[in-house]
Every structure is written in C-alpha cells, then in structure tokens.
Amino acid sequence: xxxxxxxxxxxxxxxxxxxxxxxxxxxxxxxxxxxxxxxxxxxxxxxxxxxxxxxxxxxxxxxxxxxxxxxxxxxxxxxxxxxxxxxxxxxxxxxxxxxxxxxxxxxxxxxxxxxxxxxxxxxxxxxxxxxxxxxxxxxxxxxxxxxxxxxxxxxxxxxxxxxxxxxxxxxxxxxxxxxxxxxxxxxxxxxxx
Numbered sequence: 001x002x003x004x005x006x007x008x009x010x011x012x013x014x015x016x017x018x019x020x021x022x023x024x025x026x027x028x029x030x031x032x033x034x035x036x037x038x039x040x041x042x043x044x045x046x047x048x049x050x051x052x053x054x055x056x057x058x059x060x061x062x063x064x065x066x067x068x069x070x071x072x073x074x075x076x077x078x079x080x081x082x083x084x085x086x087x088x089x090x091x092x093x094x095x096x097x098x099x100x101x102x103x104x105x106x107x108x109x110x111x112x113x114x115x116x117x118x119x120x121x122x123x124x125x126x127x128x129x130x131x132x133x134x135x136x137x138x139x140x141x142x143x144x145x146x147x148x149x150x151x152x153x154x155x156x157x158x159x160x161x162x163x164x165x166x167x168x169x170x171x172x173x174x175x176x177x178x179x180x181x182x183x184x185x186x187x188x189x190x191x192x193x
Contacts, residue, residue: 013047022055023062030066030120030145031073037063038178041152046167049160056153060146067124067141074128086125102130107140114144 012018022044026037037059045052073081101109106127113123127137156163167174 010043010047013044013051018044019054019058023058026059026062027066027069030063030124031070032121034119037149038152041149042156045152045156046160046164049157052153052157052160053150056146056149059149060142063120063145063149064138064141067120067145068134068138070121070124071128071132071134071137074125075131076128078125078129086122102127102132106130106132107136110137110140111144114141115148120145 012021018040022037022040025033025035025040029036041055041059045055110123110127110132114120124137124141
C-alpha cells in the first residue's frame with residue numbers, strides 16, 4: 001500500500017490536479033487537518049526536482065492562507081469550533097498557558113513552531129485566540145512555513161536523484177521515520193503547550 005501511494009505521488013507530480021491537492025493539503029494542515037503537506041511535497045519534489053521550487057512556493061502560500069483560517073477559527077470561533085479542535089488533540093487544559101506566553105514570545109513561537117513537526121494548526125488557532133497581531137502573524141508564518149518548505153526544495157533540487165534512490169530502496173524505513181517524527185511533533189506539542 002505504501003508503495004502504491006508513493007508511486008501515485010511520483011506519477012502525479014506532472015498532473016495539473018496534483019498542484020491542487022498539494023495546495024489543499026497544505027491549506028487544511030494549517031487550520032484543521034492532522035497530516036502535513038510533506039506527504040505529497042516530498043515525493044512530488046523527488047519526481048520533479050526542478051519543480052521543487054514551485055511546489056515549495058505553493059505549499060507556502062496555501063499554508064499561510066490556511067493559517068489565516070486557523071487564526072480566524074481561534075479569533076472568531078474558539079468557543080465552538082476552535083475549542084473542539086484543541087480538545088481533539090487533548091490540549092484544552094494547556095491553551096491558557098500557551099496564550100499567556102504569546103504576550104512575550106509570540107513571534108518566536110510562530111517562527112519556531114512553524115519550522116518544526118509540531119502541528120502548526122495549534123499555533124494558528126492559538127494566535128487568533130490570543131489576539132496576536134494578524135499582520136505580524138502572517139509575516140512570521142511566511143518566514144517559518146516558507147523556510148520549512150524551501151529547505152525541502154533546496155535539498156531535493158540539489159540531491160533529489162540520490163535521495164529518491166535511497167527512499168525507494170528503503171521506503172518502509174523512511175515512512176516509519178516520517179511517522180515517528182510526526183508523532184513526536186504531537187507529543188512535543190503536548191509537553192510544551
């Protein structure tokens with residue numbers, strides 16, 4: 001099954017609908033979806049290393065737009081939808097301490113958490129809930145998310161063929177490592193928040 005999903009992402013890299021799906025996943029991940037866009041960004045960039053810049057740009061734009069939706073959820077819908085999403089990740093009792101830290105460390109939190117596997121939707125919703133300056137939030141999101149996706153683009157554009165051969169040789173190992181990093185991000189989020 002992993003091989004089929006991977007092969008589909010590789011084959012879809014040149015298809016017009018793949019860009020839409022990549023953008024939709026990047027958008028949704030920043031506001032409510034638990035799976036990061038890396039699941040598509042990596043194989044698509046491996047398939048077409050020269051287009052890694054396009055894929056990273058699209059992920060950045062869609063992720064920041066999704067972050068604005070997450071911000072709106074936190075600012076306008078926290079009592080209903082935002083609270084439900086935070087509780088879905090079992091972080092309801094920690095939101096107040098996280099919100100209080102925004103007064104002093106808001107930009108640093110957005111920049112650091114935007115680069116890590118910690119779920120970005122927690123940052124976006126909490127930023128809205130805390131009433132963090134929307135323009136500063138957008139600027140920090142562009143820097144953090146762009147940094148994350150363009151690091152992938154730089155590495156895969158330069159070393160894509162070597163990395164692709166390694167991943168295809170040991171796909172199960174690399175998917176397991178990715179899942180461990182993703183789960184670790186959620187665990188770290190619970191511990192830090």
